[in-house]
Amino acid sequence: MTTTYSGPARLILAGGAYVAGMASLSTNQRGGLQGWGGTFRPDEITADLREAGEGVQLELPYERVGEVAVTGMRKLLATQVLVSLAGRGPAPF
Structure with a gap:
């Protein structure tokens, strides 16, 4: 199983809007805790993205989807942001 992913991705926001960009993700298996997370750099910044929190999904190529929280x-x-993500459930990579 892969422990990292870096490449194209889309955030699916709670309201159903899509935000394309690049993700850099990894799993962490420290101290018996398993989880995953990373960062997402959107192609464009929207008001919906600025307000995102819970109920967000991250879609990777080949329709692999994982639930995330924007942390x-x-x-x-001036024109770019970096979004921190915490994965919920199994990693989609």
Whole structure:
């Protein structure tokens, strides 16, 4: 099983809107806790994305989908943000 993924992805927001971008994800298996998470860099920033929290899904190529929570957002450049994600359930990669 792969423990990392870096490439194209889409966030599916709670309201059904899609946000395309690039994801960098990994699993963490420390201290008996299994989980996954990482970051997402959207192609464009929308109001829906700024308000995202729970009820979000991350779709990877080949229709692999995992549930995530948006845990943070920070500016990279004037026109880019980096979204922090915490995975819920099995990793889609």
